[in-house]
Amino acid sequence: MSVEPEVPIVQVEEVRENPVLYKIISSDNHVFTISEHAVKLSKTLWDLITNLGLTAENALDNPIPVENVNGKNMETIVQFCERHKYDEEEPEYTNYIREFVLPEWDRQLLSIDNEELFQLILATNYLDIQKLMDYCCRVIGDMAKDKTPEELRIIYGIPTDAEDDALERSASDSPGPSG
Amino acid sequence: MPLLLSQFPLLIHIEIFKHLEFESIFMLSLCSENTKRLIQRIRLKAKKLRYTIDDDQISVLGGFTDDERDLESITTLKCVTSISRKKEISVKLGGEPIKCSFGRNSHTLKYLEPENEDALELLKNHIDSLFHSKPSIQLKLHSPDSLSSSDIFDDVTDTSFMFENLDASGIEEHLTNYPNHHSLEFFSDLTKRELKQHSQIWEIEGLALLGSYLTSSRAMKYFSGRCLILHNAEISYSPLIQMIRKWQKKDGLHNLHAVVIHTFASDDFVDALLDELNALDWDGIRRPKMFNYDPRIMNNSQCESDFSDAYDIQQEDGGKWGSILAAKDQIAFVVWD
Numbered sequence: 001m002s003v004e005p006e007v008p009i010v011q012v013e014e015v016r017e018n019p020v021l022y023k024i025i026s027s028d029n030h031v032f033t034i035s036e037h038a039v040k041l042s043k044t045l046w047d048l049i050t051n052l053g054l055t056a057e058n059a060l061d062n063p064i065p066v067e068n069v070n071g072k073n074m075e076t077i078v079q080f081c082e083r084h085k086y087d088e089e090e091p092e093y094t095n096y097i098r099e100f101v102l103p104e105w106d107r108q109l110l111s112i113d114n115e116e117l118f119q120l121i122l123a124t125n126y127l128d129i130q131k132l133m134d135y136c137c138r139v140i141g142d143m144a145k146d147k148t149p150e151e152l153r154i155i156y157g158i159p160t161d162a163e164d165d166a167l168e169r170s171a172s173d174s175p176g177p178s179g
Numbered sequence: 180m181p182l183l184l185s186q187f188p189l190l191i192h193i194e195i196f197k198h199l200e201f202e203s204i205f206m207l208s209l210c211s212e213n214t215k216r217l218i219q220r221i222r223l224k225a226k227k228l229r230y231t232i233d234d235d236q237i238s239v240l241g242g243f244t245d246d247e248r249d250l251e252s253i254t255t256l257k258c259v260t261s262i263s264r265k266k267e268i269s270v271k272l273g274g275e276p277i278k279c280s281f282g283r284n285s286h287t288l289k290y291l292e293p294e295n296e297d298a299l300e301l302l303k304n305h306i307d308s309l310f311h312s313k314p315s316i317q318l319k320l321h322s323p324d325s326l327s328s329s330d331i332f333d334d335v336t337d338t339s340f341m342f343e344n345l346d347a348s349g350i351e352e353h354l355t356n357y358p359n360h361h362s363l364e365f366f367s368d369l370t371k372r373e374l375k376q377h378s379q380i381w382e383i384e385g386l387a388l389l390g391s392y393l394t395s396s397r398a399m400k401y402f403s404g405r406c407l408i409l410h411n412a413e414i415s416y417s418p419l420i421q422m423i424r425k426w427q428k429k430d431g432l433h434n435l436h437a438v439v440i441h442t443f444a445s446d447d448f449v450d451a452l453l454d455e456l457n458a459l460d461w462d463g464i465r466r467p468k469m470f471n472y473d474p475r476i477m478n479n480s481q482c483e484s485d486f487s488d489a490y491d492i493q494q495e496d497g498g499k500w501g502s503i504l505a506a507k508d509q510i511a512f513v514v515w516d
Contacts, residue, residue, distance in 0.1 A: 114180050115180055122187075137195045149268070150281075
């Protein structure tokens, strides 16, 4: 799989305005190119770039390995960061985060199965991309809207108290590593 | 395949819970004891909780801020006489198992009263356990029974009495039980209640009388708090003058923010009032144009009001400025900080 993300038009403008591009290698050895404005959305990556002293001259010759994120998630993350690299900061309003509506483009990007979403959230947390974290969490929050406890158990895989007790008992009954 | 919520690390749980509505958090807390413990680890901090208590229904709203507009529903419990066996489930509310059902697309938890007489207390205990902070408690009481059942709360800061047959002793007892009240709102006409000069209601910071009628004069005479709102007021000239004079001479009302009187006031009445008080036209300098109205009374939102057409008076000895804004259906007196 060659996971070179499609270069959106905004990235072409970015190249013209600001030619600094970075290379990132995912855990399964896929290589991604990301612009400076986009990579700044990830606190982890930007700290790494700063600490490594990467500059416009040497950035493309020094790909950054990210061992905790696979190519599939990295592709989504790069697309997201390129899309949102020029966004203004969100308002500092306590309830803003609960009231904002996920834009359609992002909803489509995050229309993935639950296992993928789970992994994407872990990757987002590792790369410290607050905006993507907010958007992923909004998807999770929307799943819970107007649901009863029974429905939530199914959506979030929540065992009943009886099932939790049974699991706990079987865990304590099972022999340890020494047999 | 489900999204395994419990398997995220705590920091991600915190992020997720920022995006969950109060209703969803409450529903999650009913899923299992483990999920409830997960919520407790998040250490949610609400600023206020509002319980609306009726004879057969309890609703709870919660807010992360003091702003009235930020309140959102947490849950509604409805007492019913029967529950379909097909829909019946058991959840733990306040540590006790109760049989209940949920309506389709509804967060209303329906429970059977004979088996759950202490539903309010169970709900209170359950909600208390979800929040790490100690939110201020507001009550909206719809019946005398709801008033008597409200004594389970540790502290109450605001109460709205939404029923007619309310006696003065009940109010005084409620205020004695909960001396830290910030605001009171009365739906009923208090004219025939024996509210004495030294009644605790006059000392409340925020007081709103929705049917103030003939009580208006006494309210203006005795009120010593911060914000007084009188709806359907039957206003007479002298109590209003005396109230403003008291503030002007610094004989009382030291903490006054606003008095808003919803009433019909004729032009003659307003002219006489302004003459008597020697009110001045606004000069555009001595105080701002916009007044930040912040009543801090349940059901009354804060807002910015244009006071460019208001008239000004000053306290004695170069004290604070106050402004009177008169319209056909409302007279407002506000104090500038």
